[in-house]
Amino acid sequence: MDKLKQSLLDAPIIEKDGYHYFVHPISDGVPMLEPELLREIVIKIIRKAELEDVDKIVTPAAMGIHISTAVSLMTDIPLVVIRKRKYGLDGEVSLTQQTGYSESEMYINDVDDGDRVLVLDDVLSTGGTLRAITDALEHIGADVSDVLAVIKKEGPNDLDDTDVNVKTLINVDVVDGEVVITDEHGDD
Template structure:
């Protein structure tokens, strides 16, 4: 499978307190092959139920994947941004993630919406926690959280489960060895 090949032995760099992989899926290093994106889209579409009104992603790395899935599932796409447009009804959520601390700005979520949140990776859970809080602030509900990759050692899925009572469904789980600065795909844990 392409996704596992992308991550197996991928190089990693120190990012704050954690190591993050650098690869074609999340960083376009090398450029993202269409077959990788199609595979991840199709596998996430099979993994999720998508009993929802909208999809929500963050604009940095999640937007590429979210756009592919919204076209396949025919669901409207809302995007959380790293800067404000200062629009009416814009939601602001605090974020403290592996990469960034500050605010996320969410447009396009309305009261009563049933939302699927999709992201490329869960590490510490900070981005997903901010997105879930924004959905709640809007008077909407998160019905599903889907990610392509879970960094198991950073325990983000556990944070989301304990704090919001939501399961994060992932395609693959990885660890990063700080000594070799390389990723390793690990067997899925429950």
């Protein structure tokens, strides 16, 4: 069994405000992230994502950073981190991120009209973050070559009614306090 699947099956479940969710090294940074798991995920991303002629990897802070850094190191594609802090640099674009849990402003720097980008994130849940990012990149004039999230939580999300196709490595649900793998290979 692959390490990603096993790590999700072994993930602790916590309840917060009546919502059950899994705690996982990729989505939460705890428990600790074993190098073998990160390596497996990076190899799967490189095999699955459309990387040809990609100029930049774009990821939201914070939990996309470790995955995207590893992919950047393996592909030599520069990394742009979307921050929750405004820097006021030339060309900075703000976007409003809405998730099932919160709403906040985020800021994109160093993405220009015509850039071909890969958007990487840890989890697709409500889709609010990825929807805001893809909308902002479209506004900038960037060409989104691909969007990939490592883990997809089953259920409707904000990208369902868009043309954005999010590839995933594995799809899960939380049922009766346990992680259930709904698709071992994710979405293409």
